[in-house]
Amino acid sequence: MKIHEYQAKQLLAAAGVPVPRGIVARTPEEAAAAFDTLAGPLAVVKSQIHAGGRGKGRFLEYPDQPGVVLVRSADEARDHATRMLGQTLVTVQTGDSGKTVNTLFVEAGLDIAREIYLGVVVDRESNGPVLIVSSEGGMNIEEVAERSPEKILSEPVDSGYGLHAFQARKLAYQLELSGTTVRHAERFFPKVCQFFLDNDCSMTEINPLVVTTDGELLALDAKVSFDDNAMYRHKEFLELRDLSEEDESEVRAGKAGLSYVNLDGNIGCLVNGAGLAMSTMDLIKLHGGEPANFLDVGGGANVDQVTEAFRIILSDGNVQAVLVNIFGGIMQCDTIVEALLEAYEKVGFTVPLVVRLEGTNVDIARTMLEQSGRDIITASDLTDAAQKVVGTLSP
Amino acid sequence: MSILVDQQTRVICQGITGRAGLFHSQQCREYGTPLVGGVTPGKGGTEIDGFPVFDSVMEARNQTDANTSMIFVPPPYCADAILEAVDAGIQLIVAITEGIPVQDMISVKQAVDASGSRLVGPNCPGVITPGVAKIGIMPGYIHQPGSVGLISKSGTLTYEAAWQLGNVGLGQSTAVGIGGDPIIGTGFNDLLELFEEDEGTEAILMIGEIGGTAEIQAADYIRQHVTKPVAGFIAGKTAPPGKRMGHAGAIISGGSGTAAEKIEALQAAGVAVAESPADMGTAVQRAIASRAAARQS
Numbered sequence: 003m004k005i006h007e008y009q010a011k012q013l014l015a016a017a018g019v020p021v022p023r024g025i026v027a028r029t030p031e032e033a034a035a036a037f038d039t040l041a042g043p044l045a046v047v048k049s050q051i052h053a054g055g056r057g058k059g060r061f062l063e064y065p066d067q068p069g070v071v072l073v074r075s076a077d078e079a080r081d082h083a084t085r086m087l088g089q090t091l092v093t094v095q096t097g098d099s100g101k102t103v104n105t106l107f108v109e110a111g112l113d114i115a116r117e118i119y120l121g122v123v124v125d126r127e128s129n130g131p132v133l134i135v136s137s138e139g140g141m142n143i144e145e146v147a148e149r150s151p152e153k154i155l156s157e158p159v160d161s162g163y164g165l166h167a168f169q170a171r172k173l174a175y176q177l178e179l180s181g182t183t184v185r186h187a188e189r190f191f192p193k194v195c196q197f198f199l200d201n202d203c204s205m206t207e208i209n210p211l212v213v214t215t216d217g218e219l220l221a222l223d224a225k226v227s228f229d230d231n232a233m234y235r236h237k238e239f240l241e242l243r244d245l246s247e248e249d250e251s252e253v254r255a256g257k258a259g260l261s262y263v264n265l266d267g268n269i270g271c272l273v274n275g276a277g278l279a280m281s282t283m284d285l286i287k288l289h290g291g292e293p294a295n296f297l298d299v300g301g302g303a304n305v306d307q308v309t310e311a312f313r314i315i316l317s318d319g320n321v322q323a324v325l326v327n328i329f330g331g332i333m334q335c336d337t338i339v340e341a342l343l344e345a346y347e348k349v350g351f352t353v354p355l356v357v358r359l360e361g362t363n364v365d366i367a368r369t370m371l372e373q374s375g376r377d378i379i380t381a382s383d384l385t386d387a388a389q390k391v392v393g394t395l396s397p
Numbered sequence: 398m399s400i401l402v403d404q405q406t407r408v409i410c411q412g413i414t415g416r417a418g419l420f421h422s423q424q425c426r427e428y429g430t431p432l433v434g435g436v437t438p439g440k441g442g443t444e445i446d447g448f449p450v451f452d453s454v455m456e457a458r459n460q461t462d463a464n465t466s467m468i469f470v471p472p473p474y475c476a477d478a479i480l481e482a483v484d485a486g487i488q489l490i491v492a493i494t495e496g497i498p499v500q501d502m503i504s505v506k507q508a509v510d511a512s513g514s515r516l517v518g519p520n521c522p523g524v525i526t527p528g529v530a531k532i533g534i535m536p537g538y539i540h541q542p543g544s545v546g547l548i549s550k551s552g553t554l555t556y557e558a559a560w561q562l563g564n565v566g567l568g569q570s571t572a573v574g575i576g577g578d579p580i581i582g583t584g585f586n587d588l589l590e591l592f593e594e595d596e597g598t599e600a601i602l603m604i605g606e607i608g609g610t611a612e613i614q615a616a617d618y619i620r621q622h623v624t625k626p627v628a629g630f631i632a633g634k635t636a637p638p639g640k641r642m643g644h645a646g647a648i649i650s651g652g653s654g655t656a657a658e659k660i661e662a663l664q665a666a667g668v669a670v671a672e673s674p675a676d677m678g679t680a681v682q683r684a685i686a687s688r689a690a691a692r693q694s
Binding site: 126127129131143147202204230261263265274276277278279284285288293296329360362388 | 504553614
């Protein structure tokens, strides 16, 4: 689960990580008032969306308006806020359709001496958390890793103790920080790591981490995401979820206990098992089609879930045919067909439906399909299924 | 011959009084697995469908001589259940549970690595040595006895592969679902080593997917250490970056963990990679045939 920058900073600040002073604004007037409250010569007005690249991003409605902007007066803050709130911000990460900005974060301007990258993630090779820093602050860290891997520095984080002070100093010296800034790093780095551990984060990224002209460290940006599997022990974070940032169909699928990802193609898929669902997408592509989605109904799908799955697939206006691919294991094929036929009746199919079944009780299930009198195309194996479903789209 | 599961296997089920735990314990027993009891703290001394229930893994082990545990404990308590099995000296721990927090698995992984126990999973279908015993949720009849070692991150895709192998007259020595989580117990390389050493295994099929770098490390391992023919398949060629595809670990992040880079690495290591998921069975045939041809020339 992802949260907004302002939410991440509130949590980090509560954990003792220094962040700039900032105020949330949901109207242009609030943005102007925030500028006055911060009482500095400068402030930064930042669009709150989950995607990155906001500074370079521009609004669909106001092509000259950046997603993050420096302002020098309350009037300026108000003017910019008017062109940002309720408008659509397009960045490299949002896709062409962009994201609606509903919230702004107005922050006090800083005297910046240096920008650094800092991130904590779970490293799948060492099977533990790792702290990554780089002198290339404000840059996309993956690009830095690609272009100049020597600029990526990392230290493993002890999942019981956290980051040791010596590790923080080691990284600080490697980053060529000096004087009191090293002392600040000795506290800052371990606190971010502790935040990551305490809150079951999947990622905590501070990019850039700013060294001010006074030698202090402040989190200028913050990206935090949580491990969905651990949310049961952090129920307070569920309030931070912003459903407007997520794909509507994906949210709906989640509520029904289905795993769904929306894609750009026109062949909808309903599959049991994540690996088989991914493979079914690949298979469609291999035979010249384009998958419209990933959908795993899971191991114990019932009539309600299958019905909801069909409804979600068919609510995508791009879908022109549907492929059902089931390998019945403990979940028997006849159970699936029963659900399928009931769902077929409830949903009302208007596009061709190709069904491929294999596994437990497949013979009973095939007979049920044949005797149903429904206009369902059956397939004998994966290749046959892919050819048939792609074939229904041919002119 | 086989790996992990053989005639000496004696299994207990942690979480046997839960719905899934009981159902699959019954299924395993029906298949012929020596399922000798179960553990549910607080229900020790009772019996469920003929299975004796114990309060602790240690007690279950002492009373039944079990060397293997199959775990169906819900995600919030599953790490604890695995650690209890490690503490009790269980040799093989098969964790079926899906949805364990990653940070729980970090400490579990450290404890398992420091012990003499082996963990398979979590979030996996389990392990089967066809005709001998199954420990997990796979339908037994799909798996025919034979000489292909099968390693897979995915459940239903494993069934698909086993079925395709059956269609071309091949069975499995042992099939192992390693699970699709970011942190797992036994990985590709551990099993490649075991299958390479196993006399009953003549060829290996490994099924991977997007996310992480385990398949790339496997390719390195194969190049250096595996003499038996290896076939492979990687799911998720069409998966978009940054989106989790069902499995917690199946995500392309920062442009790495793509299917393309994994396929390339495996092919470079001489693995016969199936282009289509429909060709996993024939890819194994291809791997065996090309190795035989190489031997003759």
